Amino acid sequence: MNVTETIVILILFSFRWFPLLQALLQRVSYNRFVELEKEVLLPMTIFCWEPVLVNFVDSTPLHVCRNQRILIHKIFEGLAEHGKCSMKCFFGFKLHVIINDKGKILNFMFTL
Incomplete structure (x- = not known):
């Protein structure tokens, strides 16, 4: 599983698309996904960050x-x-x- 797939899974999880999320998580074990999540956390935070105006x-x-x-x-x-x-x-x-x-x-x- 590459970086983009991990980011897609994290985004789908935030929108609660559980049926598709379960299908994607069957490709990799939970422990491996936690390791991948640590790798993409900083780039994803930088890319998705937007200032709060209100x-x-x-x-x-x-x-x-x-x-x-x-x-x-x-x-x-x-x-x-x-x-x-x-x-x-x-x-x-x-x-x-x-x-x-x-x-x-x-x-x-x-x-x-």
């Missing part, structure tokens, strides 16, 4: 319990706190996410 930032509350049960909540005791979002008050954490225009998660963070 990023989206969003946040959402992660409730750990209903507001009526705040006083008896034990699992995240000492960690979770009261918070506010545009909809209502909540008890828990807040998840902040940054994604690009293709939906890939670039970064995330949990806050109190």
Whole structure:
């Protein structure tokens, strides 16, 4: 199996074309494919890299319990706190996410 076939298999795997992918992977063992993958990783990254022009930032509350049960909540005791979002008050954490225009998660963070 040459370099171009390995790159095609990696691209098909990213698009989830599993029927064709299974047929191609029968040509070589898994261990050999892992070795080939290491060889093509850097050239493929350089060739396929494109700058991200648009990023989206969003946040959402992660409730750990209903507001009526705040006083008896034990699992995240000492960690979770009261918070506010545009909809209502909540008890828990807040998840902040940054994604690009293709939906890939670039970064995330949990806050109190």
